[in-house]
Amino acid sequence: MLAAEETEALVELEMIRLLHAALLSASASLVGASHAHVWRLPKESLRRTRQPDVGADLSCHAPATVWKRLPRQPDGTARVRTLSEFGVAREAEFADARALGLAIGEGMGARAAACVADVRVKEDGTLLLTTQLHMRRQRMLGRLHCAACGQFFSGERGLRDHQQVKHGRSYGGAKAAVASARRALVAYAPPGGAAAELAALWLRRAAAKEEQRRALPEGLAAARDGQLRALRRLVGEGRFDAHATVDRHGSSALHFAAGGGHVEVCAYLVDELGVSLTQAPLRNLSSSRFPPSTAVSQLTPYLW
Numbered sequence: 001m002l003a004a005e006e007t008e009a010l011v012e013l014e015m016i017r018l019l020h021a022a023l024l025s026a027s028a029s030l031v032g033a034s035h036a037h038v039w040r041l042p043k044e045s046l047r048r049t050r051q052p053d054v055g056a057d058l059s060c061h062a063p064a065t066v067w068k069r070l071p072r073q074p075d076g077t078a079r080v081r082t083l084s085e086f087g088v089a090r091e092a093e094f095a096d097a098r099a100l101g102l103a104i105g106e107g108m109g110a111r112a113a114a115c116v117a118d119v120r121v122k123e124d125g126t127l128l129l130t131t132q133l134h135m136r137r138q139r140m141l142g143r144l145h146c147a148a149c150g151q152f153f154s155g156e157r158g159l160r161d162h163q164q165v166k167h168g169r170s171y172g173g174a175k176a177a178v179a180s181a182r183r184a185l186v187a188y189a190p191p192g193g194a195a196a197e198l199a200a201l202w203l204r205r206a207a208a209k210e211e212q213r214r215a216l217p218e219g220l221a222a223a224r225d226g227q228l229r230a231l232r233r234l235v236g237e238g239r240f241d242a243h244a245t246v247d248r249h250g251s252s253a254l255h256f257a258a259g260g261g262h263v264e265v266c267a268y269l270v271d272e273l274g275v276s277l278t279q280a281p282l283r284n285l286s287s288s289r290f291p292p293s294t295a296v297s298q299l300t301p302y303l304w
């Protein structure tokens with residue numbers, strides 16, 4: 001592992017320890033210390049989520065299990081009597097698992113809460129935490145946070161579309177949500193002077209991701225470069241679908257082949273593979289895009 005990645009892993013581990021202790025302490029003061037053993041089980045304790053790119057980076061199932069163990073009232077609620085370390089008796093009531101999870105999340109204490117940007121509670125009481133560190137890392141990767149559901153989306157367009165489709169916002173409302181996501185401050189400074197190291201690491205990741213995004217699928221590159229044999233091989237081996245594969249602008253192999261003036265590749269795609277001539281990008285092709293040496297008349301059958 002590289003030095004910067006080790007630093008990132010250590011910072012995260014330290015943060016998980018701090019947050020776990022804070023959640024355990026909140027749980028103990030709400031429902032008593034007799035449930036503390038639940039928090040020590042690996043599957044119950046605070047840990048990394050499987051898909052942090054999509055949303056929260058940490059999750060904790062313990063509140064869901066603690067809820068199942070609480071004595072229930074006839075109406076389904078749980079009423080718990082606890083005694084504080086100073087001997088003060090307290091009684092708390094929770095309507096459901098979510099209420100318990102929420103109370104535990106809110107009871108974290110200022111130091112731990114300062115590390116957390118967003119807290120969600122699932123129906124069963126499981127806590128989902130998005131740390132400030134994760135928020136900042138996602139921001140550097142160009143991902144914006146949806147305040148309505150806690151998920152991340154690529155760029156302004158991604159969040160705007162999501163706001164309209166998933167949350168039924170108007171175009172104006174979705175734009176306002178994007179602006180507010182961009183304005184949201186990520187007031188997090190990694191401890192021990194690791195900030196610069198982590199920032200550099202995240203920038204490197206962002207650059208690698210962008211390069212990957214820009215890289216053309218092999219088959220499109222072969223069509224662009226007129227490499228008919230390579231293209232045939234990719235199709236033959238089932239590694240390229242000329243009907244469905246497009247680049248990030250929606251351009252197909254036929255588009256690339258026609259754009260590069262590769263008549264023989266166009267012929268292969270259309271005559272042998274049956275690629276449709278009505279693929280949308282082709283309608284936007286003008287003859288001025290072809291190299292001067294290309295006989296437009298030769299290509300015309302493959303354009304319309």
Ligand SMILES: [Zn+2]
Pocket residue numbers: 146147148149150151162163166167
């Ligand atoms: Zn959302």
